[in-house]
Amino acid sequence: MKGYNQQSLFDNTKEDLHAIDNINGDQYFFYYKNNKREIVPCTDKEKNIKAKKRLDEIFKENYNIPKIYIDNRDKVKLYNPKGDVEKATALILNPEDGAYDINNKLNDMTGKEWTKFSCSxxxxxxxxxxxxxxxxxxxxxxxxxxxxxxxxxxxxxxxxxxxxxxxxxxxxxxxxxxxxxxxxxxxxxxxxxxxxxxxxxxxxxxxxxxxxxxxxxxxxxxxxxxxxxxxxxxxxxxxxxxxxxxxxxxxxxxxxxxxxxxxxxxxxxxxxxxxxxxxxxxxxxxxxxxxxxxxxxxxxxxxxxxxxxxxxxxxxxxxxxxxxxxxxxxxxxxxxxxxxxxxxxxxxxxxxxxxxxxxxxxxxx
Ligand SMILES: C[S@@+](CC[C@H](N)C(=O)[O-])C[C@H]1O[C@@H](n2cnc3c(N)ncnc32)[C@H](O)[C@@H]1O
Incomplete structure (x- = not known):
């Protein structure tokens, strides 16, 4: 399998588009929820390229992103449960921890952490x-x-x-x-x-x-x-x-x-x-x-x-x-x-x- 890095994916050349078929899980940029309700990487090439671009924009824009995502910038993925990259507003570091929505005005928690705390x-x-x-x-x-x-x-x-x-x-x-x-x-x-x-x-x-x-x-x-x-x-x-x-x-x-x-x-x-x-x-x-x-x-x-x-x-x-x-x-x-x-x-x-x-x-x- 050909090795692949995130930077070349962003370049969006023909070779990159071919190579994305071969990237390993860590190098996908877009995650969604499959029909078993698990958060999994999306294998669609176009979506991954768009997601990489969107991630770069998000980190440039003033979104008040929690420090942990900034410190681990190269491991952050874009996420939308329905697989809609255009509507994606959430970031993932570890799928097991859930996703952080960039519109979160209250705290630095992922949706999963938020929901856990909401028990009465x-x-x-x-x-x-x-x-x-x-x-x-x-x-x-x-x-x-x-x-x-x-x-x-x-x-x-x-x-x-x-x-x-x-x-x-x-x-x-x-x-x-x-x-x-x-x-x-x-x-x-x-x-x-x-x-x-x-x-x-x-x-x-x-x-x-x-x-x-x-x-x-x-x-x-x-x-x-x-x-x-x-x-x-x-x-x-x-x-x-x-x-x-x-x-x-x-x-x-x-x-x-x-x-x-x-x-x-x-x-x-x-x-x-x-x-x-x-x-x-x-x-x-x-x-x-x-x-x-x-x-x-x-x-x-x-x-x-x-x-x-x-x-x-x-x-x-x-x-x-x-x-x-x-x-x-x-x-x-x-x-x-x-x-x-x-x-x-x-x-x-x-x-x-x-x-x-x-x-x-x-x-x-
Ligand atoms: C239930 S304790 C709080 C303990 C604190 N949550 C902790 O874990 O250390 C209530 C505190 O209120 C303080 N207290 C009582 N009247 C006060 C007042 N008028 N102004 C400021 N503190 C007062 C008491 O001295 C006491 O330490």
Whole structure:
């Protein structure tokens, strides 16, 4: 078989047209979906030549193509599921990963990755790899009583932003969101009230040190923040930590770890009146509205909580209140299935173990 290279295919000589019959899979420029729904190379010579030309144009035009395609330019193919090269707008690096559409304004994902994330629920438990990373940077991370995983939050950041965009967490804790930004090539910004947690963030992500503020996030409109493309955060779940069950409290106290965020009266986790808490926590997101780019999404991770034998629908109430300014787009349910169940209510009344959180998704439109 005659060897063939991509450059000579583009030259479109008679010899090239003959030789394309002999090229191996890696050197086709156009892919489509066969009737088994598999992404396969197209063997039509004319289409491959047109695809090569179109690829050159796409890379010259200002399409904001993700870095991975630019870095692997010589391996990128054009793709149209129906085999229509004129209508093709998608790029493929590895057929198994799916295709990236050049008109994608939201993220750098392929259609396959996009669809996978669109499921309305997911199961996620703390990862040893995240905990190990935390301990390598600082032993103090364990002292924060309620963090989420940088791996989990990275998935949201990847979906709701493109590389290089600005992401803000107004309740930054020990900086899990900013670690997610570092891992995914986004620029992290954060606000955290407790100076101890603020210092941990600076140790974990020194590159974002100037982007983190030790402040009350109700001052968000007064801080020197740039336009934000996406915000993900988890506020205090009202004052639940102040009412932690004995086991959680005792275990942490024995280890000398925090059982609540702080004693500060600015700490929203210390507001005991439910309506006042709702007003204050929502005021942060209302103030954030003005610094968001038009079209930006925000994700708020929150739970419905119980107090005195009654359920307070915190997640639903926040969704309803914030829907006055934002457009409530969706919820994604985060399930933790590795937490032991306690016999609440047994043997006389119903009381569930709440092991799911709501990831509320709202948009500035
Ligand atoms: C649920 S934790 C967030 C944890 C964070 N997602 C992480 O993984 O590290 C809520 C955080 O909000 C902070 N907080 C409470 N009131 C605040 C306020 N008024 N301004 C800024 N941060 C506040 C608490 O100190 C706590 O760290």
């Amino acid at each position: 629920w997911f199961i996620f438990n703390a990862l040893q790899s995240d905990l190990k990373e935390e301990r390598e940077v600082t032993k103090d991370t364990e002292s924060h009583p309620a963090t989420y995983s940088p791996t989990m939050v990275s998935e949201f950041i990847r979906f709701f932003t493109k590389e290089g965009q600005n992401v803000l967490d107004p309740f930054a804790g020990i900086g899990s969101t900013l670690v997610g930004c570092k891992r995914t090539g986004r620029i992290g910004y954060g606000i955290e009230l407790n100076p101890k947690y603020y210092e941990i963030i600076k140790k974990r992500v020194p590159e974002f040190g100037n982007n983190v503020f030790n402040d009350d996030c109700r001052n968000i409109d007064k801080l020197p923040l740039p336009k934000i493309h996406y915000s993900i955060s988890s506020p205090p779940y009202w004052d639940v930590l102040n009412r932690s069950t004995d086991g959680f409290k005792k275990e942490r106290e024995e280890k000398g770890l925090d059982v609540k965020y702080s004693e500060s009266n600015k700490d929203l986790g210390n507001i005991s009146d439910y309506q006042e808490f709702l007003r204050e926590v929502c005021s942060v997101y209302f103030k954030m509205y003005d610094i968001l780019e038009y079209g930006a999404y925000i994700t708020i991770i929150v739970k419905n909580v119980k107090k005195g034998g009654k359920l307070y629908p915190l997640a639903w109430d926040m969704a309803r209140i914030l829907n006055d300014k934002y457009v409530l787009k969706d919820e994604k349910i985060w399930i933790q299935d590795k937490i032991g169940l306690s016999p609440y209510g047994y043997p006389h009344s119903w009381a569930s173990n709440i092991l799911h959180h709501y990831c509320l998704i709202l948009r500035k439109e």
